[in-house]
Amino acid sequence: MTRRYYFSSAHRLHSDQLTNEENQRLFGKCNNRYGHGHNYCLEVTVIGKPDPITGMVVNLAELDEIVNREVLVKFDHKHLNLDTDEFKQINPTAENIVIVIWELLAPHLSSLYKIGLWETQKNYFEYFGPHKEK
Numbered sequence: 221m222t223r224r225y226y227f228s229s230a231h232r233l234h235s236d237q238l239t240n241e242e243n244q245r246l247f248g249k250c251n252n253r254y255g256h257g258h259n260y261c262l263e264v265t266v267i268g269k270p271d272p273i274t275g276m277v278v279n280l281a282e283l284d285e286i287v288n289r290e291v292l293v294k295f296d297h298k299h300l301n302l303d304t305d306e307f308k309q310i311n312p313t314a315e316n317i318v319i320v321i322w323e324l325l326a327p328h329l330s331s332l333y334k335i336g337l338w339e340t341q342k343n344y345f346e347y348f349g350p351h352k353e354k
């Protein structure tokens with residue numbers, strides 16, 4: 221089951237391990253000093269058998285409550301680099317955003333299967349969680 225959520229955030233792609241010139245060369249316009257914004261579309265996918273009594277894998281209302289509390293309240297209408305603890309040290313590329321969102325949700329959602337993130341109409345990123353050792 222997949223449910224979509226929307227949030228709007230500013231970010232700046234920048235690595236402290238590179239010089240200003242290297243950052244500018246690598247990230248181009250996305251290194252703009254004051255950042256730029258995206259209307260992100262987040263897809264949260266859970267997996268499992270429907271509960272025999274409720275018929276649901278996860279109650280959508282419960283999922284909404286978790287995603288809202290753990291992700292949307294933290295990231296919506298925020299500058300990811302400046303306003304959030306999660307991206308103080310981590311460059312907020314979409315690759316890193318899907319990993320961070322997985323880590324925020326997984327402790328509260330045992331059925332979590334995939335995080336998908338549309339950053340622009342052209343850019344889509346997926347994360348299936350850490351590889352589990354057998």
Ligand SMILES: Nc1nc2c(c(=O)[nH]1)N=C([C@H](O)[C@H](O)COP(=O)(O)OP(=O)(O)OP(=O)(O)O)CN2
Binds near residue numbers: 233250342
């Ligand atoms: N590997 C990644 N590359 C880039 C990321 C990223 O998260 N991971 N992010 C950006 C920018 O922040 C932005 O998200 C994308 O900008 P851009 O590609 O320019 O925007 P569009 O998809 O709309 O395409 P354009 O036609 O070029 O505007 C950059 N790279």
Ligand SMILES: [Zn+2]
Binds near residue numbers: 231258
């Ligand atoms: Zn961007």
